[in-house]
Amino acid sequence: MNGSVVESVESIVERHGFHEHALIAVLQDIQRTRNWLPPEALDAVMRLLDVPRSRVYAIATFYKAFSLKPRGKHVLQCCVGTACHVRGAQQIIDRLGRELGIGPGETTPDMMFTLERVRCVGCCSIAPVVRVGDAMYGRLTQIKAGNLPKKFREPAARD
Numbered sequence: 001m002n003g004s005v006v007e008s009v010e011s012i013v014e015r016h017g018f019h020e021h022a023l024i025a026v027l028q029d030i031q032r033t034r035n036w037l038p039p040e041a042l043d044a045v046m047r048l049l050d051v052p053r054s055r056v057y058a059i060a061t062f063y064k065a066f067s068l069k070p071r072g073k074h075v076l077q078c079c080v081g082t083a084c085h086v087r088g089a090q091q092i093i094d095r096l097g098r099e100l101g102i103g104p105g106e107t108t109p110d111m112m113f114t115l116e117r118v119r120c121v122g123c124c125s126i127a128p129v130v131r132v133g134d135a136m137y138g139r140l141t142q143i144k145a146g147n148l149p150k151k152f153r154e155p156a157a158r159d
């Protein structure tokens with residue numbers, strides 16, 4: 001497992017170049033492929049780019065796009081901006097939490113889903129909204145929210 005993490009980091013670094021200037025691009029690619037930044041991957045980045053640990057962790061913790069905790073294959077980002085809040089975002093989060101058996105900031109044991117609260121995702125007209133990857137699910141009700149994980153568990157059931 002660790003060997004494959006290091007090998008994949010090596011191939012990412014080869015694409016971007018063995019230089020500190022490539023640090024953010026390399027971290028973005030690791031985040032994209034693994035959905036988080038595993039410690040062994042960060043160790044490999046330090047070694048391959050010859051960047052101090054403090055610099056790598058400063059970047060990895062500064063940008064919200066990076067996660068130092070394992071995240072599920074599908075990250076359900078529940079908007080809690082003002083428009084979504086007044087249209088029941090908390091009930092949507094609660095419904096998803098019950099469906100998945102986790103709370104905000106947590107990941108299901110099978111690593112399929114992570115539930116997160118996020119600020120306005122720019123689709124206020126269809127509040128309340130949940131973003132999953134590039135897709136936005138709007139005008140959610142508790143019933144629709146409860147059915148959302150099924151779309152990702154059972155691809156054939158998509159509408």
Ligand code: FES
Nearest residue numbers: 079081084120123
């Ligand atoms: S407040 Fe939720 S999309 Fe803007």
